[in-house]
Amino acid sequence: xxxxxxxxxxxxxxxxxxxxxxxxxxxxxxxxxxxxxxxxxxxxxxxxxxxxxxxxxxxxxxxxxxxxxxxxxxxxxxxxxxxxxxxxxxxxxxxxxxxxxxxxxxxxxxxxxxxxxxxxxxxxxxxxxxxxxxxxxxxxxxxxxxxxxxxxxxxxxxxxxxxxxxxxxxxxxxxxxxxxxxxxxxxxxxxxxxxxxxxxxxxxxxxxxxxxxxxxxxxxxxxxxxxxxxxxxxxxxxxxxxxxxxxxxxxxxxxxxxxxxxxxxxxxxxxxxxxxxxxxxxxxxxxxxxxxxxxxxxxxxxxxxxxxxxxxxxxxxxxxxxxxxxxxxxxxxxxxxxxxxxxxxxxxxxxxxxxxxxxxxxxxxxxxxxxxxxxxxxxxxxxxxxxxxxxxxxxxxxxxxxxxxxxxxxxxxxxxxxxxxxxxxxxxxxxxxxxxxxxxxxxxxxxxxxxxxxxxxxxxxxxxxxxxxxxxxxxxxxxxxxxxxxxxxxxxxxxxxxxxxxxxxxxxxxxxxxxxxxxxxxxxxxxxxxxxxxx
Numbered sequence: 001x002x003x004x005x006x007x008x009x010x011x012x013x014x015x016x017x018x019x020x021x022x023x024x025x026x027x028x029x030x031x032x033x034x035x036x037x038x039x040x041x042x043x044x045x046x047x048x049x050x051x052x053x054x055x056x057x058x059x060x061x062x063x064x065x066x067x068x069x070x071x072x073x074x075x076x077x078x079x080x081x082x083x084x085x086x087x088x089x090x091x092x093x094x095x096x097x098x099x100x101x102x103x104x105x106x107x108x109x110x111x112x113x114x115x116x117x118x119x120x121x122x123x124x125x126x127x128x129x130x131x132x133x134x135x136x137x138x139x140x141x142x143x144x145x146x147x148x149x150x151x152x153x154x155x156x157x158x159x160x161x162x163x164x165x166x167x168x169x170x171x172x173x174x175x176x177x178x179x180x181x182x183x184x185x186x187x188x189x190x191x192x193x194x195x196x197x198x199x200x201x202x203x204x205x206x207x208x209x210x211x212x213x214x215x216x217x218x219x220x221x222x223x224x225x226x227x228x229x230x231x232x233x234x235x236x237x238x239x240x241x242x243x244x245x246x247x248x249x250x251x252x253x254x255x256x257x258x259x260x261x262x263x264x265x266x267x268x269x270x271x272x273x274x275x276x277x278x279x280x281x282x283x284x285x286x287x288x289x290x291x292x293x294x295x296x297x298x299x300x301x302x303x304x305x306x307x308x309x310x311x312x313x314x315x316x317x318x319x320x321x322x323x324x325x326x327x328x329x330x331x332x333x334x335x336x337x338x339x340x341x342x343x344x345x346x347x348x349x350x351x352x353x354x355x356x357x358x359x360x361x362x363x364x365x366x367x368x369x370x371x372x373x374x375x376x377x378x379x380x381x382x383x384x385x386x387x388x389x390x391x392x393x394x395x396x397x398x399x400x401x402x403x404x405x406x407x408x409x410x411x412x413x414x415x416x417x418x419x420x421x422x423x424x425x426x427x428x429x430x431x432x433x434x435x436x437x438x439x440x441x442x443x444x445x446x447x448x449x450x451x452x453x454x455x456x457x458x459x460x461x462x463x464x465x466x467x468x469x470x471x472x473x474x475x476x477x478x479x480x481x482x483x484x485x486x487x488x489x490x491x492x493x494x495x496x497x498x499x500x501x502x503x504x505x506x507x508x509x510x511x512x513x514x515x516x517x518x519x520x521x522x523x524x525x526x527x528x529x530x531x532x533x534x535x
Contacts, residue, residue, distance in 0.1 A: 097153030138242030209262035233285025397472025
């Protein structure tokens with residue numbers, strides 16, 4: 001359990017004119033750090049500039065490190081494609097509602113092979129994201145104004161001939177004045193006529209039904225601007241009501257509901273808290289087929305009418321006041337190490353001020369009329385000794401991850417192997433504590449679903465309510481980072497990586513010999529906890 005960041009960059013590291021100060025966010029393929037401008041550097045790892053500077057540079061910026069110099073050929077080709085997409089869009093487009101890129105750099109530092117060759121995007125630094133705003137409190141007062149700005153950003157993208165492809169709260173950044181910017185363009189695609197080709201991944205909650213099981217060709221998945229319009233409808237409903245417009249307690253359940261809705265066998269479940277003008281807007285975005293969906297320009301006009309805004313209008317006074325207040329509230333929230341109810345996902349790039357894997361939420365509430373002892377019985381046996389009080393935590397931690405390997409039975413099996421379900425476990429010799437045997441310096445990155453890591457490592461003891469959701473997030477981060485060609489049961493590869501790291505498992509080509517006994521125990525408990533008829 002050594003890695004939380006996809007790209008680990010030490011404080012004080014110099015690249016170009018910049019010095020790394022602190023981590024901001026991470027995703028499966030790269031990491032973002034705050035940096036300050038210190039002036040030109042010559043010598044080791046100065047790195048070449050691969051793009052022209054875009055005007056005057058600020059004193060602080062966000063550096064997005066994307067490792068394109070090391071790894072397997074397949075992984076490098078994939079990362080190179082994602083980097084090229086994002087850099088190309090930034091170089092071609094400079095719009096008020098898109099996060100700004102100042103320059104691109106390449107790390108030239110053989111002494112640090114994990115960084116050598118990495119592409120670094122120097123980006124405008126934001127104060128937070130819509131994800132953190134929704135975590136601080138549902139139905140924010142500034143929601144309608146922010147939605148108007150998000151819609152304006154989509155219109156700017158679509159007019160220029162691009163599709164974002166992964167619009168969600170985590171990819172909407174909030175600036176110091178409270179205004180919104182669209183960000184994370186590594187799945188963006190340039191239109192060729194009516195459609196474009198995008199990588200075959202996105203966040204299920206914001207993916208239109210026609211793309212959930214769409215055919216993927218050599219060039220990727222065919223995507224249209226209408227996909228962003230669908231995502232905007234979901235995001236608008238979530239921002240204004242605090243809930244999703246399709247039923248289901250997990251992303252996979254809502255994905256199935258979207259498919260049923262597209263077939264005509266189910267309906268939207270719009271909240272009664274949705275204001276009347278927005279009800280019509282959301283319905284126009286969330287049509288069963290892309291052909292029936294409202295166009296971006298018509299959508300922008302409706303949103304402007306609903307909010308009383310115009311394109312490129314000054315930031316409303318109310319929103320400026322809200323931004324100032326919210327910055328302090330967000331810092332207090334993120335400093336408290338709370339397990340939040342974030343409704344955000346990182347996708348496969350960097351889109352959130354969070355340290356959580358793709359699709360993660362922290363949903364620990366127990367539905368009414370469901371007893372803990374039988375919670376999740378279809379996925380986790382009730383007669384094999386899993387403590388009832390931990391069942392909701394285990395089941396929800398698995399449901400909050402879209403990776404198929406991460407199941408309630410796997411998490412329960414690993415907790416059994418790690419600690420025999422002992423929340424008071426203490427092993428100072430290994431610096432591991434609690435039911436999931438967390439090392440404090442690692443747990444600080446996974447203890448909540450949204451927000452910055454704690455300034456210092458948490459101090460044990462660690463409660464099960466903290467440890468189990470954090471385990472689910474970490475496993476969900478590990479799963480997509482394992483090479484697809486590795487032999488053996490993917491669940492055991494995930495378990496081994498939890499004990500060591502996904503890089504160690506990838507390098508070994510499977511479960512490392514020293515962890516085979518551990519994985520054998522996990523496999524035995526996994527079989528014991530899995531209900532009959534499930535695999």
